[in-house]
Amino acid sequence: MPRLGDVGEHAWIAALLRRLPRRERRRGILLGAGDDAAVVRPGGRPLLLTTDCLIEGVHFRRSWLAPAALGGRAFGASVSDVASMGGEARFALLALEAPSDLPRAYLDALVRGYRRAAVRAGARLVGGNVAAGKRLALTSMVVGTAPGRVIMRAGARRGDGLYVTGVLGASGVAVGRLRDGRRADWPPPPLRLRTGVALARVARAMIDVSDGLAQDLGHLCRASRVGAEVRLDRVPVALTCRRALGPRAAGFAATAGEDYELLVAMPPAARARLGRLGCRLTRIGDIVGGPHVARFVDGEGHAVALGAGGFDHFR
Amino acid sequence: MPRLGDVGEHAWIAALLRRLPRRERRRGILLGAGDDAAVVRPGGRPLLLTTDCLIEGVHFRRSWLAPAALGGRAFGASVSDVASMGGEARFALLALEAPSDLPRAYLDALVRGYRRAAVRAGARLVGGNVAAGKRLALTSMVVGTAPGRVIMRAGARRGDGLYVTGVLGASGVAVGRLRDGRRADWPPPPLRLRTGVALARVARAMIDVSDGLAQDLGHLCRASRVGAEVRLDRVPVALTCRRALGPRAAGFAATAGEDYELLVAMPPAARARLGRLGCRLTRIGDIVGGPHVARFVDGEGHAVALGAGGFDHFR
Numbered sequence: 001m002p003r004l005g006d007v008g009e010h011a012w013i014a015a016l017l018r019r020l021p022r023r024e025r026r027r028g029i030l031l032g033a034g035d036d037a038a039v040v041r042p043g044g045r046p047l048l049l050t051t052d053c054l055i056e057g058v059h060f061r062r063s064w065l066a067p068a069a070l071g072g073r074a075f076g077a078s079v080s081d082v083a084s085m086g087g088e089a090r091f092a093l094l095a096l097e098a099p100s101d102l103p104r105a106y107l108d109a110l111v112r113g114y115r116r117a118a119v120r121a122g123a124r125l126v127g128g129n130v131a132a133g134k135r136l137a138l139t140s141m142v143v144g145t146a147p148g149r150v151i152m153r154a155g156a157r158r159g160d161g162l163y164v165t166g167v168l169g170a171s172g173v174a175v176g177r178l179r180d181g182r183r184a185d186w187p188p189p190p191l192r193l194r195t196g197v198a199l200a201r202v203a204r205a206m207i208d209v210s211d212g213l214a215q216d217l218g219h220l221c222r223a224s225r226v227g228a229e230v231r232l233d234r235v236p237v238a239l240t241c242r243r244a245l246g247p248r249a250a251g252f253a254a255t256a257g258e259d260y261e262l263l264v265a266m267p268p269a270a271r272a273r274l275g276r277l278g279c280r281l282t283r284i285g286d287i288v289g290g291p292h293v294a295r296f297v298d299g300e301g302h303a304v305a306l307g308a309g310g311f312d313h314f315r
Numbered sequence: 316m317p318r319l320g321d322v323g324e325h326a327w328i329a330a331l332l333r334r335l336p337r338r339e340r341r342r343g344i345l346l347g348a349g350d351d352a353a354v355v356r357p358g359g360r361p362l363l364l365t366t367d368c369l370i371e372g373v374h375f376r377r378s379w380l381a382p383a384a385l386g387g388r389a390f391g392a393s394v395s396d397v398a399s400m401g402g403e404a405r406f407a408l409l410a411l412e413a414p415s416d417l418p419r420a421y422l423d424a425l426v427r428g429y430r431r432a433a434v435r436a437g438a439r440l441v442g443g444n445v446a447a448g449k450r451l452a453l454t455s456m457v458v459g460t461a462p463g464r465v466i467m468r469a470g471a472r473r474g475d476g477l478y479v480t481g482v483l484g485a486s487g488v489a490v491g492r493l494r495d496g497r498r499a500d501w502p503p504p505p506l507r508l509r510t511g512v513a514l515a516r517v518a519r520a521m522i523d524v525s526d527g528l529a530q531d532l533g534h535l536c537r538a539s540r541v542g543a544e545v546r547l548d549r550v551p552v553a554l555t556c557r558r559a560l561g562p563r564a565a566g567f568a569a570t571a572g573e574d575y576e577l578l579v580a581m582p583p584a585a586r587a588r589l590g591r592l593g594c595r596l597t598r599i600g601d602i603v604g605g606p607h608v609a610r611f612v613d614g615e616g617h618a619v620a621l622g623a624g625g626f627d628h629f630r
Contacts, residue, residue: 005415038441051410093366095454104317126353139410139454
């Protein structure tokens with residue numbers, strides 16, 4: 001009997017989605033499971049619904065960051081799926097699993113950090129749950145609205161430019177150091193809500209970079225039924241990553257996870273129409289025809305093999 | 316430094332809520348954390364948002380029930396907070412934490428059970444998340460809409476009758492047996508959505524019985540700033556509970572948790588105006604003046620002491 005570890009997270013979810021009945025589309029559901037967030041329309045405007053979770057020993061250790069930073073991280077990781085659809089974050093719920101010997105001050109600080117990140121992103125913590133557990137786990141749910149178009153993973157077309165916000169690799173480098181027992185400053189998720197709304201005006205397809213650029217671009221390619229070619233030397237690499245890894249930095253940044261930047265496909269001519277984004281936007285490649293996969297090339301167009309990279313739970 | 320176990324779940328949440336700034340009421344939030352579900356109004360209609368979670372070793376053991384029943388239970392436990400506010404369940408998200416050696420068929424059945432319960436309650440599973448964890452944990456989030464009035468814990472008045480749907484104690488008896496390693500049929504949550512909508516037409520205050528009647532009635536009394544007097548001999552006791560516990564059954568049923576029935580305060584005259592509820596509705600007592608607590612009395616009006624009862628994580 002296949003176990004979850006043999007199948008892998010993404011394959012299991014993909015198989016699950018294939019079996020979902022088509023009638024799921026009815027009754028106010030514009031877009032169900034399988035994109036970054038679900039889009040529903042219970043009354044007037046579309047709502048974006050998403051959830052993400054951080055588990056002690058899996059996604060973090062308590063010694064790696066202050067409780068407020070952990071709370072902020074839980075919000076940031078989940079709201080990223082609202083940003084990548086061009087949504088505004090409105091309401092958040094936080095479900096906590098906590099060991100009973102956890103100091104109350106720790107949990108208070110954690111919730112404070114969560115609330116602050118929510119407020120910074122324009123959202124409010126409106127509810128939640130707390131239950132006894134062996135390890136600390138945070139499940140965050142965010143409800144967003146879409147001021148304009150909702151951008152999905154599907155929609156990229158051959159000829160579109162491929163862009164990424166901010167820089168990549170800083171979170172991966174920090175986690176690597178922390179896992180080795182060294183000290184590191186783990187950068188918080190960047191909360192690209194305004195950027196996402198601005199990009200949504202011209203974007204054809206968008207996804208957040210949570211499992212690593214290579215893997216998330218693969219999701220976008222499969223959903224859009226296109227290929228992608230990325231110039232590895234154009235991938236914007238975080239300074240800490242470049243310092244730590246030198247010539248290997250770009251390859252690492254292209255596969256490292258948890259940067260929560262936005263990856264967007266749009267017509268290159270649309271770039272001039274973009275207003276203020278509040279962050280860097282770098283063209284890293286193009287949407288192309290051919291197989292629905294992402295290929296990485298060097299400055300001379302030769303294919304570059306990346307390490308396994310990309311995060312899949314259970315693998 | 317106080318630890319979570321010293322403070323207790325309910326006291327910690329209450330303290331947290333007292334510190335929430337008043338501005339939380341603005342920007343589309345009609346009712347924030349502290350009632351059964353949050354009520355928000357991002358566009359037109361109010362939305363109800365709630366979350367609940369089931370953790371292996373805390374709320375269940377895998378040997379206690381089939382995976383589909385576990386999935387259904389996760390949905391039922393969370394949707395109960397929508398029912399108790401008079402809401403209709405519309406959309407659900409399921410965040411799973413699962414050990415990687417879990418058979419894939421187990422997880423498939425679990426999701427199937429969750430989806431079936433959602434469909435039965437009028438909702439659809441639209442998204443979720445899966446992450447590797449040591450133990451199985453299910454965090455369910457439900458988004459509801461309110462076809463009519465939204466009923467809160469606050470609002471009960473002196474002179475109101477106190478009513479409960481269905482029967483109590485069956486889940487508590489089953490869990491007791493299962494914990495002892497015996498076999499038992501753990502009844503699924505009753506999904507009182509239609510009943511909740513019908514009751515909301517006349518209810519002054521409502522709450523779901525998840526932590527036990529005595530404790531949940533205490534929440535309603537404090538929120539409504541009223542007292543309550545319950546005739547213990549009128550508490551509707553499940554047949555399995557009566558058979559198992561004989562004369563102690565009513566006291567057990569009044570404190571046992573996870574029945575997910577509805578507890579409602581309404582003018583006694585309103586009962587005649589209620590349409591079909593689809594289940595039993597029993598008057599168990601009255602809302603009274605005095606201290607904001609629930610008192611239990613016998614047939615002659617003498618106070619009855621209940622066991623500690625009621626579920627509080629970390630206690």
